[in-house]
Amino acid sequence: xxxxxxxxxxxxxxxxxxxxxxxxxxxxxxxxxxxxxxxxxxxxxxxxxxxxxxxxxxxxxxxxxxxxxxxxxxxxxxxxxxxxxxxxxxxxxxxxxxxxxxxxxxxxxxxxxxxxxxxxxxxxxxxxxxxxx
Amino acid sequence: xxxxxxxxxxxxxxxxxxxxxxxxxxxxxxxxxxxxxxxxxxxxxxxxxxxxxxxxxxxxxxxxxxxxxxxxxxxxxxxxxxxxxxxxxxxxxxxxxxxxxxxxxxxxxxxxxxxxxxxxxxxxxxxxxxxxxxxxxxxxxxxxxxxxxxxxxxxxxxxxxxxxxxxxxxxxxxxxxxxxxxxxxxxxxxxxxxxxxxxxxxxxxxxxxxxxxxxxxxxxxxxxxxxxxxxxxxxxxxxxxxxxxxxxxxxxxxxxxxxxxxxxxxxxxxxxxxxxx
Numbered sequence: 001x002x003x004x005x006x007x008x009x010x011x012x013x014x015x016x017x018x019x020x021x022x023x024x025x026x027x028x029x030x031x032x033x034x035x036x037x038x039x040x041x042x043x044x045x046x047x048x049x050x051x052x053x054x055x056x057x058x059x060x061x062x063x064x065x066x067x068x069x070x071x072x073x074x075x076x077x078x079x080x081x082x083x084x085x086x087x088x089x090x091x092x093x094x095x096x097x098x099x100x101x102x103x104x105x106x107x108x109x110x111x112x113x114x115x116x117x118x119x120x121x122x123x124x125x126x127x128x129x130x131x132x133x
Numbered sequence: 134x135x136x137x138x139x140x141x142x143x144x145x146x147x148x149x150x151x152x153x154x155x156x157x158x159x160x161x162x163x164x165x166x167x168x169x170x171x172x173x174x175x176x177x178x179x180x181x182x183x184x185x186x187x188x189x190x191x192x193x194x195x196x197x198x199x200x201x202x203x204x205x206x207x208x209x210x211x212x213x214x215x216x217x218x219x220x221x222x223x224x225x226x227x228x229x230x231x232x233x234x235x236x237x238x239x240x241x242x243x244x245x246x247x248x249x250x251x252x253x254x255x256x257x258x259x260x261x262x263x264x265x266x267x268x269x270x271x272x273x274x275x276x277x278x279x280x281x282x283x284x285x286x287x288x289x290x291x292x293x294x295x296x297x298x299x300x301x302x303x304x305x306x307x308x309x310x311x312x313x314x315x316x317x318x319x320x321x322x323x324x325x326x327x328x329x330x331x332x333x334x335x336x337x338x339x340x341x342x343x344x345x346x347x348x349x350x351x352x353x354x355x356x357x358x359x360x361x362x363x364x365x366x367x368x369x370x371x372x373x374x375x376x377x378x379x380x381x382x383x384x385x386x387x388x389x390x391x392x393x394x395x396x397x398x399x400x401x402x403x404x405x406x407x408x409x410x
Binding site: 012016019036040043092100102104109 | 230238294296319327328329330331332334335338358360363368369
C-alpha cells in the first residue's frame, strides 16, 4: 500500500481538490459508484467543517487493506477551537455554522468507520474509512 | 564604489552606448524580439546607466512587455530570454573590446540584467494569475444559463461544483428570468453536479424557496441513483419539493401542471426511462 498523501485545506478551492482526489482514489481501489459518491460527499462535508470551524487544516488520504478488501481512509485534522460537546455535535440538525446540521452526523452514516477525537482548544481529528464491498 | 570599479562601469556604459546599432541587431537576433521593442528598452536602460541607475523606467517597460507576452501566450522562458539575451549581445561587444575594464564592467551589468530578468518573471506570473482569476469569473457567468423549455417553463442545467458564489449567480439569474418570461415553473437540473452534500442541498433549497416566494414552482431533476442514495444517508429532506430522475420527467410534470396536453408519448417516455435506470 502506498503511504498517505497529505493535502491542505485552506480555501474553498482546496475543498474541491480534496473531493477530486478522493473520487479518483476511490475509483482506483474499485469502490462502487454509490460508495464513491458517499465517501466523496463525506469528504466534502468534513473538509468544509475544517474550513468553516477551524479556518483550515489538512487531510491525509490513504489506501488501506484488510487482506482481501481494499479501503480508503481519510484523516481530517485541524488546530481549531475543538468540539466541547461531541454528543450534541453528532446530533442531526445541530449546527453552529448556519448549515443544515447534518454534515457530521450524516458523514458518519456515509462511511463504514468513523472516529472523532476532539477537546476544547485542542483541535479536532476525524478518521473515516470506507471499505470496498 | 572604488575607483577601478567606477572605471569599469564607465567603460561598459560607453560600449553600451557607442555600439548601439550592432548590439540591438544581435540582441534582436538572439531573443527573437522585434528590434523596435528592444530599442525602447535600450534607450531606457542607457538613460538609467548613464545617470543615477534609477531603473524605474526600465522596469515599467519590462512590465508592459511581460504582461503583453503573458496575454499572447508566450512561455515564461521566451519572455525572460528577451532580457537574458542582452547579456550575450553585450558580451560579444565586450570581447571585441578586449580590455579588463570592460570585462569587470560586464560582471556588474550582468548582475543588473539578472535582477531585471527575475523582475520580468515575476510580472509574467502575476499577469498569468490575473488572467486565471478573470477566466474563473467569466466561467462563473458562462456556466449558469437559464433556458426556456416551453412557454411558462424555464430550466437551469447546473454543471460542476455548486458553491455559494455560484448559487448566488444562479439564483439571481433564475429569479430574473422568471420575471422576464412570466414563467410559473422552473426546473433545476443537477445531472452535472458530481456530489450533493449538505451545502449544495441547502443552496438548492434556498433557491427553490426564493422562486416560490415569487409564485413559481420548482422541480429538481437529474437525481441519479448514487446521488439519491447519498442524500438519504446524509439525512437531507427535500420536504414537499418535487424531484424527478430526468429532465424529461420534470418537463412532462411541469407541462401537465401548466395544463398542456401531450398526445400519447408522455406516459410511454416515462416508462422507457424507468426501465433504463
